[in-house]
Amino acid sequence: MDFKELFESFSEIPDINQGGNCYQVAYQYFTNKRGNLKLVHGLVMGQGNLEGIRYNHAWVEDGNTVIDKTLPQKFQRMSKREYYKIGKITNAFSYDQEEVLEKVIETGVYGPWEKVLIRNKY
Numbered sequence: 001m002d003f004k005e006l007f008e009s010f011s012e013i014p015d016i017n018q019g020g021n022c023y024q025v026a027y028q029y030f031t032n033k034r035g036n037l038k039l040v041h042g043l044v045m046g047q048g049n050l051e052g053i054r055y056n057h058a059w060v061e062d063g064n065t066v067i068d069k070t071l072p073q074k075f076q077r078m079s080k081r082e083y084y085k086i087g088k089i090t091n092a093f094s095y096d097q098e099e100v101l102e103k104v105i106e107t108g109v110y111g112p113w114e115k116v117l118i119r120n121k122y
Contacts, residue, residue, distance in 0.1 A: 022070045023110035026058035029069050030100065037062050039100050041111045042092035043120060054090070055122035056112050059083075061094065091116050 023041070030039040038061045046053040059068040066083040069076055083089070093114050095103065103113045112118050 022056075022068075023058045023112070025069050026060055027100070027104075027110040029067065030060050033060075035062060038094040038096060040066075040092055040094045041114065041117055043090045043117065045088035047086075053122055054120070056117050056120050057087070058111055093117070 026039055030037055039058065040061050041056065041058050043054050044057040046055055059066055059070075061067070061080060064080045065077055066080050067077055068083070084092075091114070104110070107113055112120075
């Protein structure tokens with residue numbers, strides 16, 4: 001994986017995904033697919049304009065593959081190991097289909113659902 005190319009590609013993120021709608025995007029992908037997927041919420045270390053800021057983010061995991069539909073097309077699938085390394089992921093919470101349904105019914109939102117993420121400013 002060419003990390004420099006990935007960081008430079010952030011300017012190519014579609015406008016629809018630049019408004020902080022990762023929770024909705026990940027939820028919609030997760031609920032429209034079948035399999036042993038996990039919806040994941042966690043803290044990511046920002047790059048580019050967000051460098052140095054730890055912000056809330058959501059993505060989907062299929063085994064050892066991360067699917068992040070908020071990234072440019074060619075980076076939407078990558079190994080979990082690479083994704084966690086690039087994003088310096090912390091406080092990752094994964095949910096299966098049943099848990100997602102319970103959380104959405106309980107809270108009425110796509111996320112975040114965990115206190116450590118709710119308390120995060122970004």
